[in-house]
Amino acid sequence: MIRFILNQQSVATERPPGSTVLDFVRYHKRLAGTKIGCREGDCGACTVLVGDFENGRLVYRSMTSCLMPLANAHGKHIVTVEGINGATLTPVQQAMADTNGTQCGFCTIGFVMSFTGFALQNGDHTPQKAIAAIDGNICRCTGYKSIERAAQKISRHLQENTQSNHLDWLVEQGFVPAYFSDIETRLNTLTETFPPVSEPIGALRIGGGTDLLVQKPETVRHAGLQPLFDDSSLRKIEVLDGRLHIGASVTVTQFAENEYVRRAFPELDKIIKLVSSTPIRNMATVAGNLVNASPIGDMSVFFLALNATLTLHSGGERRQIPLKDFFQAYKKTALQPGEIIEKISFMPPPAGSFFNFEKVCKRTHLDIASVNTACQLKLAPDGTIAEAHLSAGGIWPFPKYLEKTSAFLKGKKPTEALWAETEQILQTEIAPISDVRGSEAYKRLLLSKLFLAHLMEYTQP
Ligand SMILES: Cc1cc2nc3c(=O)[nH]c(=O)nc-3n(C[C@H](O)[C@H](O)[C@H](O)COP(=O)(O)OP(=O)(O)OC[C@H]3O[C@@H](n4cnc5c(N)ncnc54)[C@H](O)[C@@H]3O)c2cc1C
Ligand code: FES
Numbered sequence: 175m176i177r178f179i180l181n182q183q184s185v186a187t188e189r190p191p192g193s194t195v196l197d198f199v200r201y202h203k204r205l206a207g208t209k210i211g212c213r214e215g216d217c218g219a220c221t222v223l224v225g226d227f228e229n230g231r232l233v234y235r236s237m238t239s240c241l242m243p244l245a246n247a248h249g250k251h252i253v254t255v256e257g258i259n260g261a262t263l264t265p266v267q268q269a270m271a272d273t274n275g276t277q278c279g280f281c282t283i284g285f286v287m288s289f290t291g292f293a294l295q296n297g298d299h300t301p302q303k304a305i306a307a308i309d310g311n312i313c314r315c316t317g318y319k320s321i322e323r324a325a326q327k328i329s330r331h332l333q334e335n336t337q338s339n340h341l342d343w344l345v346e347q348g349f350v351p352a353y354f355s356d357i358e359t360r361l362n363t364l365t366e367t368f369p370p371v372s373e374p375i376g377a378l379r380i381g382g383g384t385d386l387l388v389q390k391p392e393t394v395r396h397a398g399l400q401p402l403f404d405d406s407s408l409r410k411i412e413v414l415d416g417r418l419h420i421g422a423s424v425t426v427t428q429f430a431e432n433e434y435v436r437r438a439f440p441e442l443d444k445i446i447k448l449v450s451s452t453p454i455r456n457m458a459t460v461a462g463n464l465v466n467a468s469p470i471g472d473m474s475v476f477f478l479a480l481n482a483t484l485t486l487h488s489g490g491e492r493r494q495i496p497l498k499d500f501f502q503a504y505k506k507t508a509l510q511p512g513e514i515i516e517k518i519s520f521m522p523p524p525a526g527s528f529f530n531f532e533k534v535c536k537r538t539h540l541d542i543a544s545v546n547t548a549c550q551l552k553l554a555p556d557g558t559i560a561e562a563h564l565s566a567g568g569i570w571p572f573p574k575y576l577e578k579t580s581a582f583l584k585g586k587k588p589t590e591a592l593w594a595e596t597e598q599i600l601q602t603e604i605a606p607i608s609d610v611r612g613s614e615a616y617k618r619l620l621l622s623k624l625f626l627a628h629l630m631e632y633t634q635p
C-alpha cells in the first residue's frame with residue numbers, strides 16, 4: 175500500500191507503483207490543475223511540490239509529476255495547485271497576474287508551483303534564485319520578461335520576512351494555506367515501511383525515474399519494481415578516511431547542496447546549473463546517471479575525472495570497481511544481474527589542485543550535451559603534474575576516461591608546448607559520430623576547444 179498526503183488529504187492506494195503521480199492526481203483524483211505537456215520532463219506544466227524529510231527537516235522540492243513513479247510518493251506530502259489555492263490569489267499567483275505573467279495559461283500552474291517551491295525554501299530569496307527556480311518551466315506565449323518581473327516581485331515580498339519561523343510567515347502572508355503547519359506531524363504518522371526492503375531478482379530498479387519513465391513508461395508501469403529512491407542506506411553522504419562516499423540514491427540537488435561536497439568543489443553551482451533543470455535535479459539520482467550509461471551523462475563525466483570507485487552490492491556481497499571500468503559498450507555496464515550500485519567514492523581534489531567541468535549544448539537548461547568534459551590536475555611541490563584525470567562525453571559510445579591523455583600529462587611541467595602536444599594525443603583516443611548533436615568534425619573541434627577552456631580556467635582562474 176502506498177500512503178502519502180495529497181494536498182490536505184491522506185491517501186492510501188494500491189495503484190501500480192510504476193504509474194505516474196501525474197496520472198494519479200489528474201485521472202484518479204480529478205485534480206486537473208496539474209497539466210500534461212510533454213510527459214518527458216521538458217516543459218514543467220506538470221510541476222508539483224514534494225515535501226519530504228531530509229536530515230530530519232521537512233523540505234519541499236519541485237518535481238515533474240509526469241516522471242515521478244507513484245512509489246516515490248510514499249511517505250511524502252504531494253502538493254498540486256489545488257493544495258495552495260484559497261479564497262484569494264496567493265502572492266505568487268497575484269504577482270503572475272499583476273505582471274501579465276500569464277497569457278494562454280497552460281504553463282502558468284507549473285510556474286506558480288515552482289515559485290511556491292522557491293518561497294518554501296529557507297535561505298536567500300534573491301531575484302536571481304527566483305529566476306533559477308523556474309529553469310524547468312517553458313512558456314510559449316509570454317516571452318518570459320513578464321514572468322521575470324513576477325519573479326522580482328515575489329523575491330521582494332519574500333525578502334521582507336524577518337520572522338525566524340519561515341513557514342509561519344508564509345502561512346500568515348498567504349503563500350501556503352494554514353494546513354501546511356500540521357504536515358510535519360502528519361507525515362511522522364505514516365510509518366508503514368515502503369518500499370519493500372528487498373524485491374526478487376529481476377524486479378526493475380528505479381531511482382528518480384527521470385530516465386526510465388522517459389524511455390519506457392509502459393514497462394515501468396507494469397513491472398515489478400524495486401524502488402531505490404527512498405532507501406535510506408543509499409542516501410548518505412559521508413567522509414571516511416578522507417574519501418567522499420556518495421550514496422547511490424543521493425539526488426543531484428542533494429549532492430550539490432551537501433557541505434562536504436561544496437567544500438571540495440567551490441565552483442559547483444556553475445557546473446550544476448548546466449545539468450538538466452531544478453525539478454529534474456531534484457529527482458535524478460547519481461547512480462541513475464551512471465547506470466543509464468548515456469554517452470553524454472554529465473555526472474558520469476564529472477565522477478570519471480575524480481577517478482571514482484563504485485561499490486556494487488548484491489545479496490550481502492559487495493565488490494568495488496573503478497568507474498572507468500564500469501562502462502563497457504554503448505549502454506552496457508559491468509553491473510551483474512541483481513547487483514545495484516551502493517555508493518560512489520572518490521578523493522576530493524586537495525587544496526591547490528584544479529578541477530573543472532565544461533559542457534556545450536544547444537541551450538543552457540534542459541539540454542543534453544553535444545560534448546562535455548571534466549579535468550582534474552594535481553600538482554607536485556616542484557610544479558610538475560603529479561596526477562591528471564580527464565574525461566569526456568559525446569565522443570565515444572559511453573562516457574570516457576581519457577586514459578592516454580591523462581597518462582601523458584603525468585610528471586610533466588605545464589607549458590604551452592605541452593598543452594599543444596596533449597591536444598594531439600586527445601584526438602587520437604576519441605571517435606565521435608555525426609548525429610543530431612553535431613558532426614564528427616564539430617565534436618572533435620569542440621573537445622579541443624573545451625580542453626583549452628580547462629586550461630584557461632587553470633591558468634587564469
Ligand atoms: C528533461 C530531462 C533533462 C535531462 N537533462 C540531463 C542533463 O542535462 N544531463 C544528464 O546527464 N542527464 C540528464 N537527464 C537524464 C537523467 O535525469 C539522469 O540520467 C538522471 O541522473 C537519472 O537518474 P534517475 O534516478 O532519475 O534514474 P532512473 O530513471 O530511476 O534509472 C535509470 C537507470 O538506472 C538504474 N538504477 C537507478 N539506481 C540504481 C542503483 N542504485 N543501482 C543500479 N541501478 C540503478 C535503473 O534501473 C535504470 O536502468 C535528463 C532527463 C530529463 C527527463
Ligand atoms: S508534462 Fe512536460 S514536464 Fe511533465
Ligand code: FES
Pocket residue numbers: 275276277278279280281282312313314315316
Ligand atoms: S502563457 Fe501560454 S504557454 Fe505560457
